[in-house]
Amino acid sequence: MDSPNNSTDTVEQPVSAASAKPSDFTKRHDPPREPAPVKLYEKRRAVHNKRIDGPFRRFKWFVMLVTLGIYYITPWIRWDRGPYAPDQAVLVDLANRRFYMFGIEIWPQEFYFVAGLLIMAGIGLFLVTSAVGRAWCGYACPQTVWTDLFQHIDRFVDGDRNARMRLDAAPWTWGKVLRRGFKWTIYLAIAFWTGGAWIMYFADAPTLTHDFWTGQAAPVAYATVAILTATTFVLGGFMREQVCIYMCPWPRIQTAMLDEKSLIVTYKDWRGEPRGSVKKAAKNPGEFGDCIDCTQCVQVCPTGIDIREGPQIGCITCALCIDACDKVMKDIGRPRGLIDYATLEDCKREAAGETPRPAWKTLLHPRTVIYFGIWAAIGLGMLFLLGTRSHTSISAAPDRNPPYMLMSDGALRNSYTVKLRNMESRPRKMEVVIDGLPGAKMWTGTMDYADAKRKLVIDVPPDETKALRVYVISPPDTKAQDFHFGVTSLDPQKETDQAEARFTAPGDSE
Incomplete structure (x- = not known):
């Protein structure tokens, strides 16, 4: 045992x-x-995507040309705002704390407009992702746009996919060195112009260009161009899909915004499997699916993934695989759509033999409608505020020490710092009045006491806030009370504003 x-x-x-x-x-x-x-860590395998033509590829061309055109050309567009304001259409004027966008001028106290635009951009990103997956990543993301541009440079210099793979595997010869040097020089030129275009948004573009090349620009301009040149050169030229897969947080965030009703690029495995060549399918009818395992969908992918393995973090939803697969299906006489934009719900319907819903119906699910409603409400609210905002404002702050002065004739005097803001690009006359406080008069530090009155006309320069030292005098029996400083612009707009103030007198407990 x-x-x-x-x-x-x-x-x-x-x-x-x-x-x-x-x-x-x-x-x-x-x-x-x-x-x-x-x-x-797995060593990176270089991605050499193949050239393809099709509706999605042409749409990517269109988006790339539009976005790059906007980025590079916008600082050079002129916009006449009169003789007292800059004539650059889009300008972030940090020195004067202004943001100009065509006919809109944003002051520091109106930063809520910028915050609103950022919120709209974020919700718009949620909306696009909820509706059509990572379409932003596939078409309009700066990393995607510049990577796409650099990949076209690769094809221009090194040839298409097979030629680039042979060149990569070849030993380093003088021919390869010269070819690489030529290509990287083009990379560097694009990266340099990218950094140079960025600084043009923060100063007058023609003036800054002249100062930059003559060595008169500020050191921060040269540092900014150097940093952006290096990042564009490295991220767009060499890291490419690694930025999308490893560095960018968006692929991980987007999963919370996708559901079975979201349109995504999908391989219809019930139709494509089992895979087999055209010859095998001809010899064995009914045994093989539509996928002939040509790998064209993999060869055109800018991130090098195989869409047939299902949704994955490397898919940026550029839909180039749809173009490639549709072309193959057409060549072999089979229906298009083996790889297509589809929702998971519609995939189940189609696999069961039902008719999928039209694309426009897939966009009307509750999450997309809610995102769009919030986005539109914020946009309409900002348009309303822009349309109703006043370009004239006034603020008043009392002196605290002393709170009041007793004059020789028994009258009481309070002192205030009054600020008049002219948000127009032209000088304006503004009338300042005392609203309330019976019997009171006022004068400024540049006036004589004998000229005190209830209304003053002040000249305010364009795009400035003018600070005034204002003295308010009231009869001896005046009690402590609240009143207002009012301002009216003496021009056709007749814009008005008020600032609440308190007149302090003996015995005032506040």
């Missing part, structure tokens, strides 16, 4: 996690722990 220590029927005892070996089978570790992998 076997001893208890040698019995095969004994119950396994838990083993301490600190002393357990990978081969130990314990109650705590079920199944046995696997040893940690030796390699924690």
